[in-house]
Amino acid sequence: AQSVTQLDSHVSVSEGTPVLLRCNYSSSYSPSLFWYVQHPNKGLQLLLKYTSAATLVKGINGFEAEFKKSETSFHLTKPSAHMSDAAEYFCVVSDRGDDKIIFGKGTRLHILP
Amino acid sequence: DGGITQSPKYLFRKEGQNVTLSCEQNLNHDAMYWYRQDPGQGLRLIYYSQIVNDFQKGDIAEGYSVSREKKESFPLTVTSAQKNPTAFYLCASSMGLAGGIQETQYFGPGTRLLVL
Numbered sequence: 001a002q003s004v005t006q007l008d009s010h011v012s013v014s015e016g017t018p019v020l021l022r023c024n025y026s027s028s029y030s031p032s033l034f035w036y037v038q039h040p041n042k043g044l045q046l047l048l049k050y051t052s053a054a055t056l057v058k059g060i061n062g063f064e065a066e067f068k069k070s071e072t073s074f075h076l077t078k079p080s081a082h083m084s085d086a087a088e089y090f091c092v093v094s095d096r097g098d099d100k101i102i103f104g105k106g107t108r109l110h111i112l113p
Numbered sequence: 114d115g116g117i118t119q120s121p122k123y124l125f126r127k128e129g130q131n132v133t134l135s136c137e138q139n140l141n142h143d144a145m146y147w148y149r150q151d152p153g154q155g156l157r158l159i160y161y162s163q164i165v166n167d168f169q170k171g172d173i174a175e176g177y178s179v180s181r182e183k184k185e186s187f188p189l190t191v192t193s194a195q196k197n198p199t200a201f202y203l204c205a206s207s208m209g210l211a212g213g214i215q216e217t218q219y220f221g222p223g224t225r226l227l228v229l
Contacts, residue, residue: 009153032215043117043203043220044156051215090155094215101214103148103155 002027004093006104014112019078021107023091026072033074034092035065038106044090050074061085086111116140117221119204124226126191126198134189134224136204143209145187146218149173150201162187163209191226199228 007022025031032051036044048059055067065076074091091104117138126132138145144163148156158171162181176195181187187206191198202224207216 034217036220041201041223041225043222044205044218045220046217049217099214101158103157105153105155 002031002093002095002100002102004091004102004104006089006091006107008107009105010108010110012110012112013081015083016080019076019081019085019109021076021089021091021109023074023076023104024072025074025091025093027093027095029095032094033065033067034094035059035063035074035076036090036092038088038090040087047076047089081109081111083111083113085109117204117206117219119202119221119224121224122222124224126226126228128228129193131190131192132226134191134202134204134226136187136189136221137185138187138204138206138219138221139185140206140219141184142206142219143184144207144214144216145181146205146207147171147177147179147187147189148203148205150203150223156203159189161214198226201225 004025034049035047037047038044047063048057050057050067058064063078065074088106088108090106094101120135146161147159150156157173159177160179162168165184168179168181178190204221205218207218
């Protein structure tokens with residue numbers, strides 16, 4: 001069975017400082033892993049996706065994530081936060097083996113001026 | 114512009130009423146999905162369809178129904194059997210079939226349903 005845990009429900013960083021949003025997963029098969037972003041009252045937008053190619057995945061808006069199988073983690077990072085990054089971020093795991101998709105409960109990112 | 118549209122943006126339902134949420138896409142995607150989002154709970158899959166005239170239940174299908182008569186459209190009906198329908202509903206689509214549920218999904222702007 002698959003699951004995904006976002007370790008922080010809220011993260012606050014100052015503008016211009018690094019961002020780290022943590023995600024751990026479990027999967028019985030070869031997972032695909034995603035990070036999506038949601039601005040208030042909007043739909044979700046894909047930031048990046050891992051599908052068993054390069055373990056370091058680069059996404060839009062300067063975000064990247066590293067797949068670490070030994071740690072079952074897929075943490076999202078950005079070197080320098082911008083005010084426009086304030087939003088909710090979802091880590092998602094999907095297995096072809098059982099045809100399921102599981103969303104994490106989300107991490108709300110706050111950017112302090 | 115290619116994309117997914119959901120209407121209405123806000124919808125009010127009286128007790129005992131069925132309501133239908135619209136979802137249309139012009140991305141030529143085969144697969145479409147409905148999710149429910151509640152505060153602090155992430156998204157939960159209600160129904161999905163990988164091809165016209167076929168659909169599967171997700172994790173929380175009870176009290177909901179769907180149809181997929183056209184590739185572009187995947188309406189969701191919230192029936193009176195759904196006891197706690199107040200939520201934000203998101204529709205998504207993906208290219209479908211070959212990649213299955215592992216494919217990147219593209220989301221609409223959502224419909225917020227409120228029970229009066």
